[in-house]
Amino acid sequence: MANVKTLVVTGHGTNCERECAFAADQAGSDQTVIAHFSDLTSDRICLADYNFLILPGGFLDGDDLGSAQAAALRWRHIRTRRGAPLMDELRRFLDGGGLILGICNGFQLLVKLGLLPALGGAYFTRQVSLSHNDSARYEDRWVTLKINSASPCVFTRGLDYLYVPVRHGEGKLVPGDETILDRLREENLITLQYVDPQTKEVTQAYPANPNGSPLGIAGLTDPSGRILGLMPHPEAYTHPTNHPRWTRGETSVLGTALLQGGVDYLRGR
Numbered sequence: 001m002a003n004v005k006t007l008v009v010t011g012h013g014t015n016c017e018r019e020c021a022f023a024a025d026q027a028g029s030d031q032t033v034i035a036h037f038s039d040l041t042s043d044r045i046c047l048a049d050y051n052f053l054i055l056p057g058g059f060l061d062g063d064d065l066g067s068a069q070a071a072a073l074r075w076r077h078i079r080t081r082r083g084a085p086l087m088d089e090l091r092r093f094l095d096g097g098g099l100i101l102g103i104c105n106g107f108q109l110l111v112k113l114g115l116l117p118a119l120g121g122a123y124f125t126r127q128v129s130l131s132h133n134d135s136a137r138y139e140d141r142w143v144t145l146k147i148n149s150a151s152p153c154v155f156t157r158g159l160d161y162l163y164v165p166v167r168h169g170e171g172k173l174v175p176g177d178e179t180i181l182d183r184l185r186e187e188n189l190i191t192l193q194y195v196d197p198q199t200k201e202v203t204q205a206y207p208a209n210p211n212g213s214p215l216g217i218a219g220l221t222d223p224s225g226r227i228l229g230l231m232p233h234p235e236a237y238t239h240p241t242n243h244p245r246w247t248r249g250e251t252s253v254l255g256t257a258l259l260q261g262g263v264d265y266l267r268g269r
């Protein structure tokens with residue numbers, strides 16, 4: 001039974017690292033560390049010592065050049081103090097069976113690094129982007145999500161619907177070419193979709209879909225199912241009283257369930 005060692009990477013404008021670490025602990029992570037990005041490059045922190053990497057939400061580099069765009073370049077081109085490219089460590093982390101969860105700004109980083117969706121196993125090749133919401137506004141409210149049970153994603157096993165908050169300005173998925181949406185469907189890499197809260201039908205219509213993402217795409221996985229990126233914030237729903245209508249007795253599956261799925265997978269359950 002593997003110990004779950006979680007690394008939450010912060011710095012350069014992230015703002016959800018403490019919530020993410022709290023949710024990881026709640027999901028049963030044995031060891032959870034919040035580290036600045038520079039700790040990775042100064043070799044104070046080594047990715048190889050962890051098996052669960054969380055890229056939290058926030059405003060990396062102030063969303064200048066587009067959300068997570070500069071951060072993706074930083075990850076892609078920086079070397080650690082020992083001289084090795086950080087990307088080599090990330091590759092080894094994935095080859096070694098590590099899990100990655102990217103939330104909101106973290107999801108934006110994963111697509112801009114080309115780690116999601118990795119259609120056809122083409123990792124580190126950018127195939128989609130996340131860009132400005134159709135509303136041209138920052139959207140900050142709760143949404144209903146449907147989970148695709150046919151997806152290989154290890155985080156969402158056993159879940160059907162989630163009710164969680166979104167807070168983003170750039171959440172609309174933009175495919176790199178006209179074949180991508182079909183391929184995402186065929187390879188079952190669409191893990192989470194916005195649905196109408198009444199009919200539970202997948203929707204591209206505002207406001208149930210906060211950004212106009214095609215096919216209601218709210219979250220994607222990779223072919224291994226060990227990487228999940230999503231625009232909504234599961235780590236913001238860790239207690240029943242986070243639910244906007246808890247005083248009326250309303251409740252639902254906590255967002256923590258997603259992190260729990262990752263922890264259970266690492267434990268071999």
Ligand SMILES: NC(=O)CC[C@H](N)C(=O)O
Nearest residue numbers: 057058104105168169170
């Ligand atoms: N909460 C977030 O992570 C927001 C991500 C990004 N800054 C956006 O507005 O789209």
